[in-house]
Amino acid sequence: MLRRLKFGLMAMLACAAAQAGNIEIRRTADGIPHIKAASWRDLGQGYGYVQAEDALCTMSEAFTTFKGRRSLHWGAANRPAHESMMGRSSNLEMDIFFAGFLTPELIQQYRQEQPADLQALVDGFASGFNRYVKLARKLGKVACANEPWVVEVTADDIYRRMYAATLSAGYARFIPAIVNAAPPGANKQADSTEQPSLRELLAQTIGNQPGIGSNAIALGGDVSGKTEPVLFGNPHWFWRGPDRFYQAHLTIPGKLNVAGVSFLGVPVVMLGFNDHVAWSHTVSEARRFGLFDLTLSGATSYRVDQQVEAMQTRTVTVPLRAADGKGRSVNRTLYFSQFGPVVDLGARAPQLAWSEQKALAMRDINGENFRAFRTFFYWNQARSLDEFVAIQKREASIPWVNTIAIGRDDARVWYGDIGAVPNAPDDLRARCATPVSTAFAGLDASTPVLDGSRGECDWLNGASAAQAGAMPAARLPGLFRSDYVANMNDSYWLTNPAQPLEGYARLLGGEREEPSLRSKAGHRIAASLLARAPLAPADVMHSLGEQGLDARSLAAQQYKQPLLQAICQRGEVEVTRDTETRKTFDTVRKVPLDEACAVLRAWPDSANAQDRGALLWEQFWARVERIPDEERFSVPFDPARPLETPAQIRADDARMAQSLGAAVLAMQAAGQPLDTPLGRDLFAGEGKDHVALYGGCHQGGYFTVACRLLGSKGLTEDFIGNSYLQLVRFNERGAVAETLLAHGQSETGLDNVTRNAGLQDYAAKRWRAFPFHDAEVRAATVSRTVLTP
Numbered sequence: 001m002l003r004r005l006k007f008g009l010m011a012m013l014a015c016a017a018a019q020a021g022n023i024e025i026r027r028t029a030d031g032i033p034h035i036k037a038a039s040w041r042d043l044g045q046g047y048g049y050v051q052a053e054d055a056l057c058t059m060s061e062a063f064t065t066f067k068g069r070r071s072l073h074w075g076a077a078n079r080p081a082h083e084s085m086m087g088r089s090s091n092l093e094m095d096i097f098f099a100g101f102l103t104p105e106l107i108q109q110y111r112q113e114q115p116a117d118l119q120a121l122v123d124g125f126a127s128g129f130n131r132y133v134k135l136a137r138k139l140g141k142v143a144c145a146n147e148p149w150v151v152e153v154t155a156d157d158i159y160r161r162m163y164a165a166t167l168s169a170g171y172a173r174f175i176p177a178i179v180n181a182a183p184p185g186a187n188k189q190a191d192s193t194e195q196p197s198l199r200e201l202l203a204q205t206i207g208n209q210p211g212i213g214s215n216a217i218a219l220g221g222d223v224s225g226k227t228e229p230v231l232f233g234n235p236h237w238f239w240r241g242p243d244r245f246y247q248a249h250l251t252i253p254g255k256l257n258v259a260g261v262s263f264l265g266v267p268v269v270m271l272g273f274n275d276h277v278a279w280s281h282t283v284s285e286a287r288r289f290g291l292f293d294l295t296l297s298g299a300t301s302y303r304v305d306q307q308v309e310a311m312q313t314r315t316v317t318v319p320l321r322a323a324d325g326k327g328r329s330v331n332r333t334l335y336f337s338q339f340g341p342v343v344d345l346g347a348r349a350p351q352l353a354w355s356e357q358k359a360l361a362m363r364d365i366n367g368e369n370f371r372a373f374r375t376f377f378y379w380n381q382a383r384s385l386d387e388f389v390a391i392q393k394r395e396a397s398i399p400w401v402n403t404i405a406i407g408r409d410d411a412r413v414w415y416g417d418i419g420a421v422p423n424a425p426d427d428l429r430a431r432c433a434t435p436v437s438t439a440f441a442g443l444d445a446s447t448p449v450l451d452g453s454r455g456e457c458d459w460l461n462g463a464s465a466a467q468a469g470a471m472p473a474a475r476l477p478g479l480f481r482s483d484y485v486a487n488m489n490d491s492y493w494l495t496n497p498a499q500p501l502e503g504y505a506r507l508l509g510g511e512r513e514e515p516s517l518r519s520k521a522g523h524r525i526a527a528s529l530l531a532r533a534p535l536a537p538a539d540v541m542h543s544l545g546e547q548g549l550d551a552r553s554l555a556a557q558q559y560k561q562p563l564l565q566a567i568c569q570r571g572e573v574e575v576t577r578d579t580e581t582r583k584t585f586d587t588v589r590k591v592p593l594d595e596a597c598a599v600l601r602a603w604p605d606s607a608n609a610q611d612r613g614a615l616l617w618e619q620f621w622a623r624v625e626r627i628p629d630e631e632r633f634s635v636p637f638d639p640a641r642p643l644e645t646p647a648q649i650r651a652d653d654a655r656m657a658q659s660l661g662a663a664v665l666a667m668q669a670a671g672q673p674l675d676t677p678l679g680r681d682l683f684a685g686e687g688k689d690h691v692a693l694y695g696g697c698h699q700g701g702y703f704t705v706a707c708r709l710l711g712s713k714g715l716t717e718d719f720i721g722n723s724y725l726q727l728v729r730f731n732e733r734g735a736v737a738e739t740l741l742a743h744g745q746s747e748t749g750l751d752n753v754t755r756n757a758g759l760q761d762y763a764a765k766r767w768r769a770f771p772f773h774d775a776e777v778r779a780a781t782v783s784r785t786v787l788t789p
Helices: 002-020 040-066 070-074 091-101 104-112 116-139 155-166 171-179 198-202 372-380 385-395 426-431 435-441 517-531 537-548 554-567 594-602 614-624 654-669 757-763 774-780
Strands: 023-028 033-036 213-219 230-238 245-252 256-263 271-274 277-283 289-295 301-304 307-310 312-320 328-336 358-364 401-407 413-416 449-451 478-481 484-487 572-578 583-592 633-635 647-649 720-722 724-731 734-741 781-787
Touching: 023 040, 023 774, 033 040, 040 070, 040 091, 040 116, 040 155, 040 245, 040 781, 070 091, 070 312, 091 171, 091 312, 091 328, 104 155, 116 155, 116 372, 155 372, 171 328, 171 358, 213 401, 213 413, 213 517, 213 537, 230 271, 230 277, 230 401, 230 537, 245 734, 256 724, 256 734, 271 724, 271 734, 277 385, 277 724, 289 301, 289 435, 372 385, 385 401, 385 413, 401 484, 401 724, 413 484, 426 449, 435 449, 478 484, 484 517, 517 537, 517 554, 537 724, 537 734, 554 594, 554 614, 554 647, 554 654, 572 654, 583 654, 594 614, 594 654, 614 654, 734 757, 774 781
Parallel strands: 033 245, 289 449
Antiparallel strands: 023 033, 023 781, 213 230, 213 277, 213 484, 230 720, 230 724, 245 256, 256 271, 271 277, 277 401, 289 358, 301 307, 312 328, 401 413, 413 478, 572 583, 633 647, 724 734
16 A cells, blocks of 8 residues: 555656656666656756766766876776776876867767757756766765766766767777877887787777677567567676666656667667667677878878878867976877878888888778767657668768667567668779788778779769769668678678678778677577467566576587597597687696596586586686697588587597697686585675676687686676676567666666676566556656756
């Protein structure tokens, strides 16, 4: 009786709040805010308020970063504590970059390119953030509230944050190489970070570490037998830091009803659903930047069509933290060509250094792309799949991800890598190649490297393109299907194996190349459901939910038995070198294999928390993968059979046994028993309250991703894994969704795991029905806040 009275009163208060034009924030047991307002500005204010309430310190640090003020507060030589899309360059390098590229003039232009309603949303978001800053200082309950870097923000701070995110697959990947570029003979600054090889850097599309990616599968009417598609989306993303996801539900009655996730500091839903469409993203293989091989005429001039062009310079001043309290600063000069900034890659590849004769310039297509977040804004309001796709093609702005989408009452499902991409088709690359282009192709065949001494070699301009130098949407891959589409971070080619997408430019990711084991696992999931069709949409959703969190390794399922059968006859193996760590041992190591073989035979081929053998297999398979495919398998990859080949692993190759021996040595060196349960190493929290987790690195064919370094305990600062997961379908009322936010809402949630509902649900593989319709929200509300505008 009391509960009915309580929620009846809450319903009356909600009605009164709406009539009064107030901002209503209702939170459910998982901490997700459901925000309702009467205007775009008020909705933004509510969203800025709740994000600050849950992540004030993280957001304040991020706003400081994008203003170029890290050195002032944390010292020039230090680095951010958390990994992000921007990497972890030194504070000084990041300050120079953001101050030099996110100029007031550019931010003003960025704002002007946004529709008026989105501008109002951003203005409100800044106001709501500031409102909580004032409250936090008054309450004194937030640890960072009185720090000098926790300050009120303006709308420009929000635009900086939005624009910076679009640069993540281009300029932001090369911050040290851009800000430290200087002519030969100048007093060059050394890059602050340990330098992986250029090949290793280019192997990642976003950030500086493996594991960032996603799974997305959309099943159409051929599976359900109806016009009721089902979407599964699961980004593998950051669990900490400025780029982690924040989940919310945003409503303006009669105008907007959308739910999903945003990056912290972003006021629109970037991945989610409304009553008419649902969408997810996976990191794309397409290149969003290109290089130009400059022929120099003097230290800071270059030739274009026989004319000498002087490089433009931009001096950046960065304030520093001084121990004596006196103000100090550093000045740094950035160099620009007509193509873009000069970049010195000599620290990663000496042959690509700025020399007396040559230099490289970089152009990022997203440097001139101000449309990305207005696309999300329009998608939030889309009323059909056709409208959703039309927006994507018109704006062609998505900066570095593929899109998988479904629509209500529509049997089709959609895949598109239609976004901002350089218009550098293969014929342009062929006629504009230089020796540097050829050398670079050996590292990365997708990145265009063009002759900067010829004006005709700049990216092409097309009348139908959304911006200068961008590839027109008609030349970018997209596909409607009624059975399924899927992407697990390989290129567009095998979106659906029954209809490979071919004939596109090489910089879009490549074709007729072997898919990853994780991609093969995803296609197996889709094919298994298609084989059982027709299935009720609710059953499709349930099965996707189970298989989407299945922690089995496809590599183990396919190759473990033949490997053990060949290797375990030996009893012992001699190891001289570890191919994973590249360490050569001083003496030959004789490694007994009986225990390792027993552990792996008993292991159920999965990486659940209790599984013994998952850690050993991960180390073993990482070393097996170092063996080239053509030497590892008897049957090579065949583009005509992409999901079945390569096949027949050469288990009797001596390197297989050596790989297992090296894995044993690595675990012993890390102090780990070979049968260590996965959850003893992979967990959140501390002591008796810790929460054991599950999953493995995608290289091992794990569809459920949770990747960390050997020997690391718990969640490291750069941990990447399943983050926001959603299952969405539609019925006669609209969206029906189940979601998980693996890391939880609060920035302190991973330090207080017993109160982290999202983490607890994820660890238990317990999908949570999302209350989307107003009556559902009312029934699920556990707290309510009303803000007056």
